Amino acid sequence: MQKRILGKSLEVSSLGFGCMGLSHGYGPAIDTKRAIELIRSAVEQGVTFFDTAEVYGPYLNEEIVGEALKPLRNRVVIATKFGFTFGDDNKQQILNSRPEHIRKAVEGSLRRLKTDVIDLLYQHRVDPAVPIEDVAGTVKKLIEEGKVKHFGLSEAGVQTIRRAHAVQPITALQSEYSMWWREPEREILPVLEELGIGFVPFSPLGKGFLTGTISAEATFGQDDFRSQVPRFSPQALEENQKLVALLNDIAAEKRATPAQIALAWLLAQKPWIVPIPGTTKPHRLTENLGAANVVLERQDLASIAQALDAVQITGERYPAALQARVGR
Ligand SMILES: NC(=O)c1ccc[n+]([C@@H]2O[C@H](COP(=O)([O-])OP(=O)(O)OC[C@H]3O[C@@H](n4cnc5c(N)ncnc54)[C@H](OP(=O)(O)O)[C@@H]3O)[C@@H](O)[C@H]2O)c1
Numbered sequence: 001m002q003k004r005i006l007g008k009s010l011e012v013s014s015l016g017f018g019c020m021g022l023s024h025g026y027g028p029a030i031d032t033k034r035a036i037e038l039i040r041s042a043v044e045q046g047v048t049f050f051d052t053a054e055v056y057g058p059y060l061n062e063e064i065v066g067e068a069l070k071p072l073r074n075r076v077v078i079a080t081k082f083g084f085t086f087g088d089d090n091k092q093q094i095l096n097s098r099p100e101h102i103r104k105a106v107e108g109s110l111r112r113l114k115t116d117v118i119d120l121l122y123q124h125r126v127d128p129a130v131p132i133e134d135v136a137g138t139v140k141k142l143i144e145e146g147k148v149k150h151f152g153l154s155e156a157g158v159q160t161i162r163r164a165h166a167v168q169p170i171t172a173l174q175s176e177y178s179m180w181w182r183e184p185e186r187e188i189l190p191v192l193e194e195l196g197i198g199f200v201p202f203s204p205l206g207k208g209f210l211t212g213t214i215s216a217e218a219t220f221g222q223d224d225f226r227s228q229v230p231r232f233s234p235q236a237l238e239e240n241q242k243l244v245a246l247l248n249d250i251a252a253e254k255r256a257t258p259a260q261i262a263l264a265w266l267l268a269q270k271p272w273i274v275p276i277p278g279t280t281k282p283h284r285l286t287e288n289l290g291a292a293n294v295v296l297e298r299q300d301l302a303s304i305a306q307a308l309d310a311v312q313i314t315g316e317r318y319p320a321a322l323q324a325r326v327g328r
Contacts, residue, residue: 001046001292004274006198007171010120010150012077014267014292016049017042017285018202018278019065024056025225026207030280032064039068041282043075045289051174051200051276052113053081053124054105058090059112066113073115079174079200080109081154083124095325097127099138106147122152122174126328132160136167143168152200155326158191170197174276175326177201179210179262180231180243180313189270201266204275205288207232210262212244212251228319236315243311250304256294259284263291268301 001013019039023029039050052065062080069076082105085096109118121142123135142148150171153164164170173192177184178201192199207226208214216238220227230236247258254261259277266275277288296304316323 001289003048004198004271006120006200006272006274007150007169008196010077010171010198012049012274013047014274015047015263015289016051016079016200016274016276017047018276019050019052019061020056021278021280022064023061026280027221027224029057029060032067035064035280036068038280038282038285039065040072042285042289043069043072045286047289048075049077049079049274049276051079051202053122054109055081055084055086055093055124058084058086059108062109062112066115070114077119078113078115079120079122079152079172080113080118081122081124081152081174082106082109083127095125095127095129097123097130097135099130099134102135102138103142106142110147117146118148120150120152120171121148122154122172123156124154125325126153126156126160128328132156132164133167136164140168154202157327158187160328161188161191161195161197165195165197170195172198172200172274174200174202176203176317177266177273178204178206179247179265179308180206180240181317182308192272193270198272198274199270201273201275204266204277205259205262209237209240210243210247210258212248212258216241229315229317230319231313231315231317233315239314243313246307246311250300250307254294254296254300256291257287259288260291260294261296263288264294264296265301265304267291268296 003011004014022035052061083097084093139151151168152172154174226232251258251261279285
């Protein structure tokens with residue numbers, strides 16, 4: 001697979017693999033052996049960029065990623081995230097980016113990832129109780145100590161990005177971006193371009209919706225985050241099928257699948273964008289990686305842009321409590 005550069009120097013495959021769904025977010029964790037095989041298969045298919053976080057599980061996802069990549073460590077870039085404490089039952093997500101907590105989180109991540117250095121360390125959500133300069137300064141020291149190589153933020157607003165970057169250059173911002181969440185185009189992408197920061201779109205397949213496999217009648221279990229997301233309510237799912245219809249048309253024309261079109265569209269936006277789709281299924285992994293070979297020409301992109309502008313999306317991307325944590 002072709003490579004891309006995040007920030008000034010972090011080289012990764014043009015598509016990464018988002019590992020969250022293997023054990024967090026979309027129902028029960030899959031069998032550990034299968035998860036490990038899937039991650040190793042991604043490496044065999046050319047993926048060199050793996051995304052996890054302390055909060056996925058919590059902890060379990062990092063352990064699986066660490067076990068899977070241990071024998072392949074020198075071939076891959078591992079990204080993880082700090083920014084929460086979890087309460088006594090490990091179930092709450094309490095924002096915490098205090099410097100001493102960042103250090104503690106990094107020690108835990110290094111242990112679970114079975115490595116002596118984290119290639120890319122993101123703050124998972126901005127913590128309004130801690131000045132971003134303190135967060136960036138702490139990561140700067142961790143970089144000087146050799147425990148971390150690159151610094152990233154997730155779902156941060158432009159002022160936070162500028163302030164953090166002034167203390168410790170940011171290699172990548174990881175935020176939601178896809179054909180049905182294009183908000184980053186307004187303010188975020190121009191600032192990233194100006195500062196030379198890479199962009200890692202999460203949920204690039206719209207949490208599965210953009211693959212065309214989630215019907216208007218789909219329902220989600222209580223342990224599936226989508227059961228709380230307004231955009232996946234029955235009414236929203238029905239109304240948003242018009243986007244799937246559009247994707248199906250483009251996919252048929254380009255002899256690709258809707259998932260591949262959704263990913264190829266992201267890749268075509270900027271050469272410094274690296275999406276990290278997730279799946280629990282080997283055949284879908286291969287399908288998604290095939291997007292790296294789908295070429296969207298200038299006129300394809302223009303007609304897709306026109307069609308997307310005409311589609312009104314129904315429903316927020318987050319429930320209110322989580323929406324309050326993004327864009328700060
Ligand atoms: N920074 C953050 O706050 C944040 C937030 C969310 C996610 N992330 C990261 O971003 C990664 C990707 O995001 P995501 O997992 O939320 O969403 P996504 O990649 O947009 O979609 C994943 C969903 O799509 C389904 N899927 C994948 N490929 C498919 C295909 N070819 N055909 C049909 N269905 C397909 C998967 O189901 P199956 O497993 O059944 O295939 C899964 O339910 C995560 O793994 C995580 O690392 C970061």
